[in-house]
Amino acid sequence: MTTYREAIREAIAEALTADERVFLMGEDVGAYGGCFAVSLGLLERFGPERIRDTPLSESAFVGAGIGAALGGLRPIVEIMTVNFSLLALDQILNNAATILHMSGGQFNVPLVIRMTTGAGRQLAAQHSHSLEGWYAHIPGLRILAPATVEDAGGMLAPALADPDPVLIFEHGSLYNSTGEPGTGPVDITTAAVRRPGRDVTLIAYGGTLHKALTAADELAAGGIEAEVVDLRVLRPLDEATVIKSIIHTHRAVIVDEGWRSGSLSAEVTARIVERAFYELDAPVERVCSAEVPIPYAHHLEEAALPQVPAIVTAARDVVSS
C-alpha cells in the first residue's frame, strides 16, 4: 500500500532517473518540498537543476516549460492549483495547445503540467474550483484525472512519452488516499470500469470517483447494481467505454465537481444522447457542484459539492423512472 502522493513522487523520481531530459519545475517544489509535499525529498536526491524552484510567475515558468520542451527537454511543470493556472492560461492555450497546428506540424510540445484541483478542504473560492472541464475544451491538449493510486503513479511515464502537452489534474482530497501501487505505466487513452453493474451507469472522475463507488455500495444494499465508469481521460474522451456501458445499463448518472452549466458532465451527456439516445430508458441525470463560487464555511461547502446521498437519489430516480 502507498499513498496517492507517494505514488506521484515515486513516478517523478523514476522519470528523473530514467531520462536525463526530464526535470521538475514550479513554485516551492524544492526547498519547501512541494505545497502538497509531493516532491518532498526530491531536491536532496536530484539537486536544484532538476528540481527547480521558480519565482511566483505562472505565465513565465509555464511558458518556459513550453520553450524547454521545444528545445528538446521533457519538463514536468507543477502549478500549485488550477486556480493559479489561470495566470498561465494564455501560455497553455495560445502556445502549448496550438503550436503544433500553427506550425503545420513542425513543432510539437512534449510538456507535462501537473496541478491540484477541487474542493473539500474549506479553502474558499480562490482555491477550490474544478476547472479541468475548461481545459478539456481545448483541442491539442490531453487531460488526465487520476482518481486511484495506481493511476496517480502510472500516468506520468506515458504522459512524458506523449509527444504533445498533457495536463494532469490531481484532486486535493486524494493525496492521502491509499491503495496498491501499480506495476508500471497505465493506459492514458481509455476510461475504466471500476465496478460492474447492470442497472445504471455512474460516470465520475477524479475527486468524485470514490463518492460514486460509495454510492454504488449503498445502491447495492437496496438491490440496485450500479456500474461505475471512471473517465480518467477527460480529453480526448473515451466515448466507447461510456457508450458500451449505457448499452448495458440503459441509464446514466454523471457526477462532476465542476459547475453543471457548460461542464464536462454536459459534454458527456451530449455524447450519450448523440450516440445512444435510443438505448436510454430514462433521461440522463447529473450531480454537479452548485452554481456558486465554493464557500468557506464547512456546511456551505458540503452543500455546494456533489455528495453521496445526491448520487444515490439520482440513481434511484433514473432506475425507477
Add this chain to the structure above:
Amino acid sequence: MPRKTRARSSRDRELLRQMLRIRRFEERCVELYSGEKICGFMHLYIGEEAVAAGVCHALTSEDAVVSTYREHGHALARGVPIRSVMAEMYGKAAGCSRGRGGSMHIFDAERRFYGGNAIVGGGLPVAVGLALADKLLSRGRVTACFFGEGAMAEGEFHECLNLASLWGLPVLFACENNLYAMGTALARSQAETDLALRAAAYDVAAWPVDGMDVRAVADAAERACESIRAGAGPHFLELRTYRFRAHSMYDPDRYRDKAEIEQWKLRDPLGQIRLPEDELAALEKEIAQELEDAVTFAEEAPIEPIEELTRFVYSEVRP
C-alpha cells in the same frame, strides 16, 4: 535596531494598541484553529504588525485598502470590527463575508476594505482600478494596496506599476518584504533584491522602510499619502519585515533557520514602544475583553442556512 522608547504621543499609543490587538487576535486564532473552530488556510501576520498599524494609521476613512490572504492585521488596523472578523473565521453568517470567505477573504464595504485576495498579485489591478475611479471622479482618495515581495515576480506587479505611474494614479503600493514567499527566499527567486529600485524603474517614488519600527512605517506612510494626495501619483514602500510564524498553518517551515527567526524576534515591533506597566496592563485587559466578546459573539452566531447557499452569485436588486 529600532529604539525601545517610551510612548511619546497619542499616535504612539494608538499604534501600539493596534499592534497588540492584531497579535492577541492571532494568538487566539491559533488556539481556535487547533480546536477546529477555524479551518482552511490561515496565514498569520505575527511579527509584521507594525506594517498594518503604521500604514493604516496614515489613511482616512475615505481611503481604500486592498489586501492579501494574510490580511487579519490590515482588516483590524483598518477598523473592520473584530466581532465580524472573528465570526468570519468561524464561517458564520454574522461574519463580514457571511461565512463564504473565511480567513483569506475578509471584505468590509463600510471601511472600504476590498478584500483579502488569495491569488498572489491579484489585488494590484483592483487597486489600480479603484484609484483610476478616484482620479476620474476627482475624489482625492488614496488606495493602499498590500502585497508580499513574492508578488513582485508576477507579471501583474509590473503591469500595474506601469499603469499606475503612466496614469498618475493615487495608489500606495505597500510591499511587505518578509523575505520569503512560502518557502522561497527572496534572493533565490528574484534577480534584483532592491525592491524600491525596481519600483523606481517605473518612475514611481519608492523607498525602503524598516517595517519592524512602527513609527518609521507611520512616518513613511504619512509622507507617501500626503504626496499622493498632492497629485504626485503612485508611491511604493518596501516595508522590511519578517513573519515569526510559518507561512500558513499547513507549513512545516522546513526552509529557514530557527536561529534566523530568533534573531528577528529580537526586533519584535511590539517591543518598540514602551508603556508604563499599569497602562500596559490596562491596555492588555481592554484587548482581552474585546477578544473575549468577539469569540463569544462568533461562537453564538448562527450559521448561514443552507438555503442561502446560492445567494450573492448574482445581485438581488436588478433594474
